[in-house]
Amino acid sequence: MIKLALPAGDLRTPVADALESVGLKVEGYGEGSRTYILSVGGHERAVARVFREKDIPIQIAMGSYDLGICGLAWIEELRARYPQHPVASLRDLGVGRLGLYVASAAETEGLGSLGGRRGLRVASEFPNIAEAFALAARLPAYRVQAVWGAAEAYPPEDADLAVIAAGDEAAVSAKGLVPLLRMLCSSAWLIANADSLAKKDLSPLLGPLAGSGSRGEAQSLRLPPPLPAGTGEKRPAPARRQSLRMALPDGHQQRHVVAALREAGLLPLAGYDETRCLRRPKSALAGLEIKVIRPHDMPQLVATGEIDLAVTGRDCLTEHLSRFPSSPAEELVDLQRCQFNVAAVVSEDVPASDLDGALAHWRAQGNRMIRVASEFPGIADAFARSRHLGRYQVIPIAGASEGFVPEDAELLIEGTETGRTLVENRLKPIDLLFRSTTCVIASRERVLSGRRRKLFDQVVSSLRMSANAG
Amino acid sequence: MGENLRCRGMRDMLPDDMRRFRRVEEAFRTACLGWGYEEIRTPVLEHLHLFTSSGTLSPQMLGRVYSFLDWDGWSGERVVMRPDSTIPSARLYGEYLDGGKLAKLFYVQSVFRFAEGDESREDWQCGVELIGESQPQGDIELILLAREVLARLGLDADVRVSHPGLVRAVLARAGLDAAEQLAVYDRILDGDAGALRELQERLPDVGASLGMLLAVEGEGRAYLNNLRSTFVESIPALEEPLDELAVVVGALEPLGCRCLISAAMVRNFEYYTGPAFHLDVSGQKVGSGGRYDALVSLIGGEHVPASGFALEAAVLADLLPAEAPEARQIVTVVARADDGESLASAFRLAATLRAEGLAAQVAGTAPDDGPRVAASGEGYVLSGVSGKGRRLASVEAVAEALRQTGRD
Numbered sequence: 001m002i003k004l005a006l007p008a009g010d011l012r013t014p015v016a017d018a019l020e021s022v023g024l025k026v027e028g029y030g031e032g033s034r035t036y037i038l039s040v041g042g043h044e045r046a047v048a049r050v051f052r053e054k055d056i057p058i059q060i061a062m063g064s065y066d067l068g069i070c071g072l073a074w075i076e077e078l079r080a081r082y083p084q085h086p087v088a089s090l091r092d093l094g095v096g097r098l099g100l101y102v103a104s105a106a107e108t109e110g111l112g113s114l115g116g117r118r119g120l121r122v123a124s125e126f127p128n129i130a131e132a133f134a135l136a137a138r139l140p141a142y143r144v145q146a147v148w149g150a151a152e153a154y155p156p157e158d159a160d161l162a163v164i165a166a167g168d169e170a171a172v173s174a175k176g177l178v179p180l181l182r183m184l185c186s187s188a189w190l191i192a193n194a195d196s197l198a199k200k201d202l203s204p205l206l207g208p209l210a211g212s213g214s215r216g217e218a219q220s221l222r223l224p225p226p227l228p229a230g231t232g233e234k235r236p237a238p239a240r241r242q243s244l245r246m247a248l249p250d251g252h253q254q255r256h257v258v259a260a261l262r263e264a265g266l267l268p269l270a271g272y273d274e275t276r277c278l279r280r281p282k283s284a285l286a287g288l289e290i291k292v293i294r295p296h297d298m299p300q301l302v303a304t305g306e307i308d309l310a311v312t313g314r315d316c317l318t319e320h321l322s323r324f325p326s327s328p329a330e331e332l333v334d335l336q337r338c339q340f341n342v343a344a345v346v347s348e349d350v351p352a353s354d355l356d357g358a359l360a361h362w363r364a365q366g367n368r369m370i371r372v373a374s375e376f377p378g379i380a381d382a383f384a385r386s387r388h389l390g391r392y393q394v395i396p397i398a399g400a401s402e403g404f405v406p407e408d409a410e411l412l413i414e415g416t417e418t419g420r421t422l423v424e425n426r427l428k429p430i431d432l433l434f435r436s437t438t439c440v441i442a443s444r445e446r447v448l449s450g451r452r453r454k455l456f457d458q459v460v461s462s463l464r465m466s467a468n469a470g
Numbered sequence: 471m472g473e474n475l476r477c478r479g480m481r482d483m484l485p486d487d488m489r490r491f492r493r494v495e496e497a498f499r500t501a502c503l504g505w506g507y508e509e510i511r512t513p514v515l516e517h518l519h520l521f522t523s524s525g526t527l528s529p530q531m532l533g534r535v536y537s538f539l540d541w542d543g544w545s546g547e548r549v550v551m552r553p554d555s556t557i558p559s560a561r562l563y564g565e566y567l568d569g570g571k572l573a574k575l576f577y578v579q580s581v582f583r584f585a586e587g588d589e590s591r592e593d594w595q596c597g598v599e600l601i602g603e604s605q606p607q608g609d610i611e612l613i614l615l616a617r618e619v620l621a622r623l624g625l626d627a628d629v630r631v632s633h634p635g636l637v638r639a640v641l642a643r644a645g646l647d648a649a650e651q652l653a654v655y656d657r658i659l660d661g662d663a664g665a666l667r668e669l670q671e672r673l674p675d676v677g678a679s680l681g682m683l684l685a686v687e688g689e690g691r692a693y694l695n696n697l698r699s700t701f702v703e704s705i706p707a708l709e710e711p712l713d714e715l716a717v718v719v720g721a722l723e724p725l726g727c728r729c730l731i732s733a734a735m736v737r738n739f740e741y742y743t744g745p746a747f748h749l750d751v752s753g754q755k756v757g758s759g760g761r762y763d764a765l766v767s768l769i770g771g772e773h774v775p776a777s778g779f780a781l782e783a784a785v786l787a788d789l790l791p792a793e794a795p796e797a798r799q800i801v802t803v804v805a806r807a808d809d810g811e812s813l814a815s816a817f818r819l820a821a822t823l824r825a826e827g828l829a830a831q832v833a834g835t836a837p838d839d840g841p842r843v844a845a846s847g848e849g850y851v852l853s854g855v856s857g858k859g860r861r862l863a864s865v866e867a868v869a870e871a872l873r874q875t876g877r878d
């Protein structure tokens with residue numbers, strides 16, 4: 001059986017079109033099916049699964065999948081950390097074109113001006129590429145902030161530089177940043193596991209795909225030269241903050257948060273409602289500064305004191321505290337919205353109704369290694385330790401986890417709202433870890449005074465009242 | 471166990487390995503103490519930023535470190551399993567040893583760096599740091615100390631000396647910028663003849679003789695004089711590094727230390743600031759060192775000169791012949807019964823024998839021909855040596871009898 005990994009997200013439609021144009025119709029893929037196991041029409045020996053783009057090169061490198069399609073940027077992200085990975089780039093499909101840029105907030109005077117500056121913070125969804133940039137530029141004592149998304153929103157307050165994907169330089173500028181260096185021109189590539197390519201007949205898929213895209217060499221990362229050593233000046237200490245900084249989430253929590261804010265009388269926010277999502281919406285409350293970022297990234301910013309207050313999911317806070325037990329981030333208000341269970345999930349075929357039964361089943365089958373795939377590797381790791389899984393492996397993934405069980409993982413640690421997706425994918429929950437909900441978080445070590453303290457109390461008590469009323 | 475449970479690139483040291491390793495360690499410690507150095511040990515975990523700001527590790531090396539977020543690393547500040555001991559030593563000096571003073575430090579500890587395949591990812595180093603000494607006698611002392619360690623192990627080492635200023639002067643004279651200098655030099659080290667040719671084309675007044683500087687190894691002061699007369703007129707910046715090397719080599723040669731001059735030896739030439747050296751035994755590199763005066767200031771301390779070296783302890787240990795374990799007679803004390811009081815009495819007797827300088831055990835099985843002693847009535851019975859059991863009146867008598875059999 002040939003296994004093909006296909007991307008979810010923005011690449012779904014163009015990749016489905018590209019496949020269809022060479023006669024490879026993947027049932028349900030282009031329509032955005034939530035079923036993650038798809039058959040490749042006309043080829044009984046081929047099966048496709050949908051993954052988050054970021055996970056595809058890893059799946060190919062591990063040999064779990066023979067062929068995959070994903071952006072070159074994610075292939076380079078893997079290569080930057082693991083240069084020997086066994087992934088062969090076969091064809092540029094010519095869709096999903098993006099550049100990978102190093103960008104800064106407006107006041108930076110070009111790349112050269114960064115030379116020798118100590119302690120620069122680089123935010124990126126591509127932390128390995130960001131690291132390769134910092135090392136090549138010889139930035140002293142840099143810090144890479146790995147974020148789930150919205151890296152463009154970090155400079156200048158929460159990072160000095162961002163490594164982001166954007167259509168072109170104008171698109172970088174439209175995000176309010178100055179492009180300093182284009183590190184890569186990315187597009188969707190057909191990739192293969194080197195071992196599969198050497199030993200397995202992949203021609204039923206490779207044949208048709210040979211007619212699509214172009215065969216040119218895959219570009220490699222363009223790294224900066226060593227920057228001049230400069231004076232070794234430290235990043236200037238931030239000025240004493242006058243405003244209260246609050247983070248709100250984008251993504252599926254946004255509509256729930258908009259409803260909570262409306263209930264609390266904190267709307268309107270210019271640029272943040274059911275339909276719009278600006279990174280810096282304007283509040284009518286004087287002194288309240290709002291930034292919209294990924295909910296996963298909020299606990300860290302709260303813990304470091306960059307953000308005073310954030311609305312995120314309890315799942316994200318629990319993940320942060322699982323990885324960093326002494327972090328000062330804490331839950332202040334349960335908004336009781338966007339509720340779902342975080343559970344341990346297995347294949348329907350596992351003849352057990354609880355974890356102990358499932359473990360006994362796997363061990364009886366000779367499985368010494370229990371593979372746990374999760375978007376929440378910290379929670380998964382803490383779960384595996386506390387439930388005595390024995391020899392286990394946590395596979396951190398970016399999403400679309402349903403596709404992993406049973407071939408590529410025994411167990412998922414997964415958020416489930418209605419359970420419908422689980423049923424569709426022949427999965428079942430066997431253990432409840434906790435119930436997640438949208439909540440307000442802050443640092444228990446916060447130091448607020450005067451107007452900022454007053455505003456903090458006002459916002460928190462409004463949100464608390466709205467939660468109680470709901 | 472059928473499956474290999476050991477992590478790739480990690481090595482177990484068995485008793486024979488440890489005997490040889492301890493020999494290396496003892497030779498190193500004895501030599502260092504004799505030259506007035508003091509022993510330190512630094513922690514396995516350090517902040518990653520120490521290494522990215524010091525600039526002594528190349529980006530390629532920094533790309534192979536074991537770094538991660540600690541349990542309290544929510545700020546994104548990573549820690550690293552020390553990939554090198556020089557930078558931790560410089561940190562320790564800045565924090566505890568009152569910057570500005572002379573410090574002569576040595577350590578035996580491991581460093582962790584990723585390597586492909588089964589190559590070692592944990593390397594043990596016998597390292598020396600001389601901080602606060604700017605004079606050439608420091609460089610000379612380090613080379614002589616390293617040679618003494620090897621001599622104590624019965625190993626004869628070739629000493630190769632170099633100076634990063636040689637390569638730097640040539641590449642700068644060729645008009646290459648910092649990035650081009652690194653790229654061309656890497657190609658020369660990889661044996662790419664084209665790189666040398668390109669460099670020669672850029673330096674027509676030096677031309678073909680460049681090969682003599684970058685590709686040839688010469689010997690001692692004579693070769694240094696040849697380099698000076700061939701190149702200094704065209705590349706005046708070579709004069710200073712050649713002068714520095716001449717002092718070092720000029721002192722070492724009369725002391726019987728043969729020095730090979732190898733201009734293109736210093737791989738990460740962008741970081742060293744003064745004379746550097748390699749030590750080879752039977753063609754195998756066993757250690758290296760050099761001067762990096764900017765080190766302490768780069769990690770936030772005052773500007774203090776520094777130089778040092780590290781010997782590869784496990785590599786040296788592997789070069790030594792296997793050593794038979796020390797022939798030690800172990801006496802087994804046999805308890806009268808398995809009750810607590812009898813066992814306590816047996817352990818008490820074993821402790822007394824150890825205090826008499828003998829090796830004594832209660833647990834474990836006595837070897838077939840090994841001595842056994844058991845309390846019997848008012849005295850003791852010693853058996854397992856020279857015929858049947860002997861009755862002895864006191865512990866002291868048992869000890870004397872055992873010493874006697876050990877001597878026999």
